[in-house]
Amino acid sequence: MSRLQHxxxxxxxxxxxxxLHARISRLExxxxxxxxxxxPELSQQDGFVHAGVMATLADxxxxxxxxxxxxxxxxxxxxxxxxxxxxxxxGQAIRxxxxxxxLGKTIALCExxxxxxxxxxxxxxxxxSETVYCDIxxxxxxxxxxSERPYSRQT
Amino acid sequence: MSRLQHxxxxxxxxxxxxxLHARISRLExxxxxxxxxxxPELSQQDGFVHAGVMATLADxxxxxxxxxxxxxxxxxxxxxxxxxxxxxxxGQAIRxxxxxxxLGKTIALCExxxxxxxxxxxxxxxxxSETVYCDIxxxxxxxxxxSERPYSRQT
Amino acid sequence: MSRLQHxxxxxxxxxxxxxLHARISRLExxxxxxxxxxxPELSQQDGFVHAGVMATLADxxxxxxxxxxxxxxxxxxxxxxxxxxxxxxxGQAIRxxxxxxxLGKTIALCExxxxxxxxxxxxxxxxxSETVYCDIxxxxxxxxxxSERPYSRQT
Amino acid sequence: MSRLQHxxxxxxxxxxxxxLHARISRLExxxxxxxxxxxPELSQQDGFVHAGVMATLADxxxxxxxxxxxxxxxxxxxxxxxxxxxxxxxGQAIRxxxxxxxLGKTIALCExxxxxxxxxxxxxxxxxSETVYCDIxxxxxxxxxxSERPYSRQT
Numbered sequence: 001m002s003r004l005q006h007x008x009x010x011x012x013x014x015x016x017x018x019x020l021h022a023r024i025s026r027l028e029x030x031x032x033x034x035x036x037x038x039x040p041e042l043s044q045q046d047g048f049v050h051a052g053v054m055a056t057l058a059d060x061x062x063x064x065x066x067x068x069x070x071x072x073x074x075x076x077x078x079x080x081x082x083x084x085x086x087x088x089x090x091g092q093a094i095r096x097x098x099x100x101x102x103l104g105k106t107i108a109l110c111e112x113x114x115x116x117x118x119x120x121x122x123x124x125x126x127x128x129s130e131t132v133y134c135d136i137x138x139x140x141x142x143x144x145x146x147s148e149r150p151y152s153r154q155t
Numbered sequence: 156m157s158r159l160q161h162x163x164x165x166x167x168x169x170x171x172x173x174x175l176h177a178r179i180s181r182l183e184x185x186x187x188x189x190x191x192x193x194x195p196e197l198s199q200q201d202g203f204v205h206a207g208v209m210a211t212l213a214d215x216x217x218x219x220x221x222x223x224x225x226x227x228x229x230x231x232x233x234x235x236x237x238x239x240x241x242x243x244x245x246g247q248a249i250r251x252x253x254x255x256x257x258l259g260k261t262i263a264l265c266e267x268x269x270x271x272x273x274x275x276x277x278x279x280x281x282x283x284s285e286t287v288y289c290d291i292x293x294x295x296x297x298x299x300x301x302s303e304r305p306y307s308r309q310t
Numbered sequence: 311m312s313r314l315q316h317x318x319x320x321x322x323x324x325x326x327x328x329x330l331h332a333r334i335s336r337l338e339x340x341x342x343x344x345x346x347x348x349x350p351e352l353s354q355q356d357g358f359v360h361a362g363v364m365a366t367l368a369d370x371x372x373x374x375x376x377x378x379x380x381x382x383x384x385x386x387x388x389x390x391x392x393x394x395x396x397x398x399x400x401g402q403a404i405r406x407x408x409x410x411x412x413l414g415k416t417i418a419l420c421e422x423x424x425x426x427x428x429x430x431x432x433x434x435x436x437x438x439s440e441t442v443y444c445d446i447x448x449x450x451x452x453x454x455x456x457s458e459r460p461y462s463r464q465t
Numbered sequence: 466m467s468r469l470q471h472x473x474x475x476x477x478x479x480x481x482x483x484x485l486h487a488r489i490s491r492l493e494x495x496x497x498x499x500x501x502x503x504x505p506e507l508s509q510q511d512g513f514v515h516a517g518v519m520a521t522l523a524d525x526x527x528x529x530x531x532x533x534x535x536x537x538x539x540x541x542x543x544x545x546x547x548x549x550x551x552x553x554x555x556g557q558a559i560r561x562x563x564x565x566x567x568l569g570k571t572i573a574l575c576e577x578x579x580x581x582x583x584x585x586x587x588x589x590x591x592x593x594s595e596t597v598y599c600d601i602x603x604x605x606x607x608x609x610x611x612s613e614r615p616y617s618r619q620t
Contacts, residue, residue, distance in 0.1 A: 015198040016205040043170040050171040051214050051233045056207025078206045079572060080596060082237035082392045082547060084419050084439060086412045102396045109394050129394060131545060235441060237392060237547045239574050239594060241567045257551045264549050284549060286390060325508040326515040353480040360481035361524050361543045366517025388516045392547035
C-alpha cells in the first residue's frame with residue numbers, strides 16, 4: 001500500500017467524516033484538502049458554517065498531510081492546533097487545506113486554511129497552524145533513526 | 156428575555172449542534188458546558204472521539220459563556236482558538252466547558268476544556284483558550300461606554 | 311507624518327528594542343522586518359538564540375506591520391500570538407517578519423516568521439500568527455466607519 | 466544533582482536572563498516562577514512592559530517547570546506557545562509562572578501566566594499555554610519506557 005492509499009484507507013474509517021459528508025478532494029505528498037457541501041446541518045446560529053466544521057476539516061487535513069509523508073503503518077496524533085477566523089463562512093461549499101511546513105523526527109508543523117465558495121469563487125475564511133505527533137513505523141526499507149529532538153536540525 | 160435564555164435560544168438555532176445531538180448541560184453567567192453522547196458517527200480512524208468534535212463543543216461553550224454575560228441581542232464571534240490534546244478521547248460521553256477569564260469592552264478571553272467519561276469518571280482530554288469578539292447591543296438600561304482598547308484597564 | 315514614519319517614531323520609543331540592539335530592516339505597508347545581531351546576551355542555556363528573543367522580534371514586527379496600514383495617531387495592541395519553533399536558532403544574525411494577512415475594522419491577523427543566518431544563508435526557525443487590536447484614530451480625511459464585527463465582511 | 470538544582474544550573478547559563486535581570490523566584494516540581502524588576506529597558510512604546518518580556522519569562526517558566534520533573538541530564542525544547550494579553554502590563558515588578566498540566570513520555574503541556582505588581586498587589590496581564598518537547602535522559606535508576614504516543618494514555 002502506498003503512502004497516499006494509506007491516507008484514503010484511514011480517512012474512510014472516520015465516522016465523523018461520513019456524518020459531515022466530507023471527502024478528500026486533493027491528495028499530494030505533504031498537502032491534503034478535504035471538502036464538503038454546505039447544508040443547514042453544518043450551520044451555527046446565524047446561518048454561517050459552524051467554526052467547529054471548519055476546525056474539523058482543517059485538523060483532519062493537517063493530520064493527513066503529515067501521514068502522506070510517513071511510511072504506511074505509521075500513525076499521527078494532533079498535539080494542538082490554533083485557528084483564526086477571518087470572515088463569516090458562507091457559500092455552497094467548504095474546503096480545508098493542510099500543508100506540512102516542517103517534518104521532524106517526531107513532530108510535524110502544518111499550515112491550515114479554510115475556504116468557502118460563493119458562485120464558484122473561493123474565499124479564505126480561517127487560517128492557522130497545527131502540531132502533529134508522528135508515530136512512525138520502522139521498516140527495514142525505511143529506517144527511522146532515533147533522534148533526541150522533535151525537529152531535525154538543519155545540515 | 157434574560158441573558159441565559161438568550162443563550163438557549165441561540166443554541167437551538169445551530170444546525171450543527173443538532174447533527175451532533177449536543178445539548179447545554181450547564182449554564183451560568185460566564186460558564187457554559189455542552190455535552191453529547193459518544194457514538195460511532197463522532198469517531199476518528201482509531202475509534203476515539205474526533206478532535207473536531209472536541210473543538211466544536213469547546214468553541215461553542217466559549218462563545219456561549221461569553222454571550223451569557225452580554226445584554227440580550229448582543230452577538231459573539233470567535234476570533235481564534237487554540238486547543239491542545241492531552242489524551243485519546245474515549246468513553247460513553249463527552250462534554251466541553253467554556254469559562255470567561257476576562258471580559259473586555261470588545262474582546263473576551265475564555266478557557267476551554269474537554270472531558271470524556273468512562274464508567275462515570277470524567278477525564279480531561281483537551282484544554283486551551285479562545286478569543287471571542289463581542290458585538291454588544293447598546294440599550295438605555297445597560298449602556299456600554301465606547302472604549303479605545305479591547306480589554307478594560309484595571310482601576 | 312506618514313504611516314511609515316509613524317512606525318519608526320513608535321519603534322524608537324521602545325526601551326526593549328534598544329536593549330536588544332534591534333532595528334527595523336524592512337518597512338512596507340503591511341510588512342515589517344526587525345533584525346538584530348546575535349550575541350551571548352541573547353542566548354538560552356545551550357547557546358541558541360532564546361525563544362523569548364524570537365518571540366519579541368516577531369511580536370513587534372506584527373504590531374508594526376499592522377500600524378503601517380493605519381492612519382498616524384492610531385495605536386495597536388497585541389491580543390495574542392502563537393509561535394512554533396522549528397529549529398534551534400543559531401547564527402550571526404536574527405530577523406523577524408510580520409505580515410498582515412487580514413485587516414478588519416478593529417482586528418488584524420498577522421503571519422510571523424523568524425529566521426537566523428549562518429554564513430549569509432537565512433533559515434526559518436520559528437513561525438506563527440498574531441492577533442492585533444487596532445485603535446484607529448478617526449480623521450476627517452480618513453474616516454473609519456463603525457462596524458459591528460472585527461473583520462469586515464467580503465463584498 | 467537533584468532535579469531542582471538541575472533547573473538552577475541551566476537557568477544560570479542563559480545570557481538572556483542576565484540581560485533581563487531575571488531570577489527564579491519559585492521552584493517546585495512542576496511549577497516555576499521567574500521574576501524581574503520593571504525598568505525603562507523593558508518597555509514598549511507606551512511605557513508598558515513589552516509583550517516580548519512577558520513572553521520570554523513565561524516561555525522560560527514553562528520550560529523549567531517541565532525540566533523540574535525530569536531526571537538530571539534531560540533537556541527541554543519549546544515546541545510552541547500561545548500567549549493572550551489581558552491588560553497593559555504596568556507596575557514595579559513582573560513575574561511569570563509555568564505549571565505543568567500534563568507530562569507525557571515526550572511532550573508536556575504547560576499553563577503560563579504573567580503578572581505585574583503595583584503597590585504590592587499582583588494583577589494578571591497575560592495567560593496562555595506552551596507545548597514542551599522532553600528529551601529525557603535514560604538512567605538505570607529512572608528508566609523511561611519507550612512509548613508510541615506523546616501523552617501517556619490514562620489507565
